[in-house]
Amino acid sequence: MSQVYLAVAIAEVAVMAVLLIRLAAGPTISDRIVALNAMSTQAAIAVLFFAAFADRTIYCDVALWLASFSYLGAIVWSRYLERGLL
């Protein structure tokens, strides 16, 4: 079972590698934010599955933080784009 978890974690990291193309080549800053948002979700899932593979409970909280605060970052970025710094 734990081998399945490791395989899923590696597969999600491979999806992140595909998204890295758009992060590097996005013409506007909104493209990069979209790609970064999707990448951070995949990273949270990969961390969670790696925690289940390695049986480390403390990595779960990393996944939880990554999933919640990446979206906070996206919302803050879009507010900054819309209204400027303040």
Next chain:
Amino acid sequence: MIEIIVIVLAAIGWAFSLSGAVGIVRMPDVYCRIQCSSKMITMGALPVLVALVVGEGPITVFGSRALLVAVLLLVINPVASHALARAAYKTGVPMWPGAVADQVADRRRGES
């Protein structure tokens, strides 16, 4: 038996995640890419997390964390997508030339 269910759910989620990533790379403008990314969460991330819940059980350490992450993604993702699309439209990111409808611009033209 449980392992087969986990593998099938994870394969479904991974296939949708990969197709969403290819869509983000290949789509012509920001709005199409935002649509791809939200599909990627709903059909790509949720089955993978449900696979972890099925594999570990919902009350264990990893299963409860996976369930929490799934609920969090399901709640926050539409908010973030909407805010991002609105910000992109207001900062004047151009649409793809083949786009057929811009209802906000139509409405503004009707008011003025």
